Amino acid sequence: MKLRIGTPRCLLVIAPHPDDETIGAYALITRMRRRGVKVRILVVTDGGASHTASPTWPRHRLIRERQQETFRAVRQLGIFRGAVTFLGLPDGRLVQETRSANRLIAGAIRHAPKPLLVVAPACSDDHPDHRVVATAVGGARQARVRRLAYSVWPAGAAIRHAGAVTLSAQERLAKRHAIRSYRTQAGRIRDDPNGFAMTRAQIAAFSRAVETFVERAE
Numbered sequence: 001m002k003l004r005i006g007t008p009r010c011l012l013v014i015a016p017h018p019d020d021e022t023i024g025a026y027a028l029i030t031r032m033r034r035r036g037v038k039v040r041i042l043v044v045t046d047g048g049a050s051h052t053a054s055p056t057w058p059r060h061r062l063i064r065e066r067q068q069e070t071f072r073a074v075r076q077l078g079i080f081r082g083a084v085t086f087l088g089l090p091d092g093r094l095v096q097e098t099r100s101a102n103r104l105i106a107g108a109i110r111h112a113p114k115p116l117l118v119v120a121p122a123c124s125d126d127h128p129d130h131r132v133v134a135t136a137v138g139g140a141r142q143a144r145v146r147r148l149a150y151s152v153w154p155a156g157a158a159i160r161h162a163g164a165v166t167l168s169a170q171e172r173l174a175k176r177h178a179i180r181s182y183r184t185q186a187g188r189i190r191d192d193p194n195g196f197a198m199t200r201a202q203i204a205a206f207s208r209a210v211e212t213f214v215e216r217a218e
Helices: 020-034 059-075 094-111 128-139 169-180 200-206
Strands: 010-015 038-045 084-089 116-121 145-150 163-166 210-216
Touching: 010 020, 010 094, 020 038, 020 059, 020 116, 020 163, 020 169, 020 210, 038 059, 038 094, 038 128, 059 084, 084 094, 094 128, 116 128, 128 145, 169 200
Parallel strands: 010 038, 010 116, 038 084, 116 145
Antiparallel strands: 145 210, 163 210
């Protein structure tokens, strides 16, 4: 089923971690930009927990680089630094920061231009940080705000009763390149045996031919 986008004035993409905005909504952002819709990116956590044992990538360096990766990725879509906000909440510990997440996400939604389209993770996502963000968005009920949910984990998971944005071959290639440009998450850091790295299969799943979104009415 094709996603009906409507006529929002602004698109707010809420990403639990740096790279989730690209994985979840790359094509949707592309379409909104073509239509002249303002796009804002809100990254909730600092992304600093993916390689905690790396001696060459201490937390402060990793956080700084993940922010730069985000700026570079969204710049290719015509989104500049002023449209990207990092809340800096602790990666992997968002459950302990639920109150702050609720307050800050609600504030971002409240201050964004209306009518507003918000896209954020699905409540069914496997990652606990993603579920905290999903709950925060669900509780931020405001007038002239439409909310859609996307899924990240497990990679390639489908959402029931979802609307789809179909990617062209060129868009799929561009999205795959953008995901790989998050090099700290795609194998660049090799001195942490327990560090996270997206596999080829996961990158392929993240850059599949459709992006799916489900309407959130609750």
